Amino acid sequence: MKASAYHLSTTRETPADAEIASHQLMIRSGMIRKLTAGIYTWSPLGLRVLRKVEDIVREEMNRAGYLEMLMPAVQPAELWQESGRWELFGGQLLKIRDRAGRDYCFGPTHEEVMTDFVRNEIRSYKQLPVTFYQIQTKFRDEIRPRFGVMRAREFLMKDAYSFHIDQASLEQTFWEMHGVYSRIFERSGLRFRAVEADSGAIGGNRSIEFHVLADSGEDQIAFSTGSDYAANVELCRLAPPDGERPAPAEELRTVDTPGVRTIDELVTQFDIPVERTVKTLLVQGDEGLVALLVRGDHELNPAKAEKLPGVASPLTFADDAAIRAAAGAGPGSLGPVGLDLPLVVDHAVAVMADFAAGANQDDQHLFGINFGRDLPEPQAADLRNACNGDPSPDGQGTLELARGIEVGHIFQLGTKYSESMNAVVLGEDGKSHVMPMGCYGIGVSRIVAAAIEQNHDEHGIVWPAPLAPFTLALLPMNAKKSPRVQEATEALYRDLLAAGVEVLCDDRNLRPGVMFNDMELIGIPHRVVVGERGLDAGTLEYRARGAEANEELPLDGAVAAILEKIGRA
């Protein structure tokens, strides 16, 4: 491709509304342009990358024998009413109406359409198992789209659905898909982890997320140093700590703590270890409020809390007025002693002695609190998020935390949709069987953003080779004035194209610095410079993106030398 005939549109300035590196770089390199909130146009340059991802996904899915198809983006309301999701999906579902007043939605996912297709097409167990997939634009009316295509309302997704005669077959495909996904992310050149996203409590259903590791990721994942165990922090189970609760050693006493509102302030002003403080959180229960206790340095895990019997789901924190009415003090001075509410404590709190908490009096705290003396024996549960250094739930090693961007999710759905939509098949026994089902998603457009998030430096994007829009940038120095440079560049360009190299030849007649900066911003992995100096010496100049220094390549046999550099030899 000649740059003069390609729509390159880079900017020096960072757009004001882009917060994270990948969003800024996608805008600055000209890959995407915002049309409206959460909706983006992909430029020719951006689309090249998107297609690279798509191609890898498609190749690996096909290799595994899964069947590509294409379902409609616009779906009739009836199907969604049948599955019960027309209401359940809530505001995220973009509903539309045609001129006759019929209701439709723009598909946010395709379980309904897929299940409808399969119930009409598949009659016999002999046709099972089968897995269909598509790569298609989805729309989810996110409450808060952000970070460019990372969390867009319209996005490109690969969604796959498998159908089975029994659970065993579903599990086989599920783990096979696990392998396919791993290969897809490996081939894309991304550092990733597969993490458990469900406790496995509900009827053998399992769900595994694939996360690209990046500090700016919105999810926290925990993984064991001593085993393969990895889980989303939200769902990472924590066992009660070993060891007995120490006997009380201190008297219960009330301390004036003027102005202290947070655990931090309590710890620094009164010189007590944070491990001997307790946070008291009031949430809505089925009847009135419920008090939840976690250690001062721990964080309440909402997903775990809302699953407790007696606690309302979704988890709702009490507002200041309700807190004051129930406890007689503001949120900064809450504590369990003398609080007339149902109480659930985290396992880590249950083994504490002589700890500090609010006194339910503004500007006062209690020190030296003990269970069994100042409070009844606690009802303990797993309530908090995992921390660095917690023992791994599988008993091997300790947990480490990392941030991740969820780019894939595989799920054993079971019969949730096949049952409500009556997707049945005749079994070997001659009877009808409801088909267990799996569903498997990859955020194709999100992968592009995640790859940048994981691979960039102060100059711009540093594409993993498999995703790069072009493999090589060919840069002539001062070509306008030098017919030799022009001719040598043109000849090399033709030879590289003939050798099948995706080369971007910058014939825009710009100053060298501008070309270097543009090509680095765009993130092209390899660059070759043609200049008078080199031609005199019979050399070309080569540099890999991210490398510190130039190398010289012989002008004679340049194509072979370049192929070796780009790993195509």
Next chain:
RNA sequence: CGGGGUAUAGCUCAGCCUGGUAGAGCGCGUCGUUCGGGACGACGAGGUCGCAGGUUCAAGUCCUGCUACCCCGACCA
């Protein structure tokens, strides 16, 4: 959807408090000098100041309403 903010040239923003000729930098066009890490000069194009009302002799500036976008919270590929 709750809370906070912004809206002026293609982009980043000043001007608004204290009403009186529409501004800068970058980008874009032409010409010249330059040309190995985002050059310099000259000239030039480009704006219903988000929209609708109101106050005023006069509104980008003051008032009211609306809309869009951004940020902070619960969902997800």
